[in-house]
């Protein structure tokens with residue numbers, strides 16, 4: 549790391565914001581009788597069934613098929629095999645996309661301006677997203693750019709849109725959790741710990757689909773206005 553150029557943002561940038569946002573969203577979700585806190589030590593995860601109707605899931609799948617291209621990860625190419633799904637941003641101006649996006653904003657109670665645009669993903673047999681954390685890592689090529697456009701990522705929200713014939717679980721490898729895709733279910737987790745420090749234990753993977761396909765949407769929240 550000796551050749552690393554000095555970054556404008558320290559590793560703990562946004563810690564106070566992550567702590568405050570974590571507390572605010574945690575209290576709101578815990579108070580919501582429809583939200584199920586997933587029992588686990590080491591990270592905060594929540595689930596909510598029937599977040600999208602079957603018709604909404606079907607419509608979203610069509611939108612994903614229209615925009616999906618080989619996925620990128622910030623520092624790695626598609627060819628690296630690290631993230632082999634197809635993905636793309638669904639049109640944030642589409643009234644239907646706006647409606648779903650607002651539904652997530654309202655549930656979490658985060659300033660809508662902190663939310664990134666919804667990304668759709670499609671995995672076909674053999675495709676996967678290897679273990680990673682969603683927060684930004686200091687020392688990477690994208691660190692200053694991403695930290696400068698919205699700050700650190702706080703919460704991840706993800707909706708499973710279809711029944712996967714086999715495989716395609718979302719595994720939190722360090723927490724011993726393997727979550728089966730169930731259509732309409734929203735999964736939420738805090739990428740930071742209660743102190744506001746990015747939580748390494750949120751490491752997770754989209755396991756290879758073995759049969760059928762897997763469609764999801766993901767929306768990440770920052771700690772500041774996302775630009």
Ligand SMILES: O=C(O)CCC(=O)C(=O)O
Pocket residue numbers: 669677682716717718719752753754755764766
């Ligand atoms: O496909 C999954 O289950 C996980 C997706 C994921 O981790 C992501 O999009 O950041």
Ligand SMILES: [Fe+2]
Pocket residue numbers: 680681682752
């Ligand atoms: Fe992820």
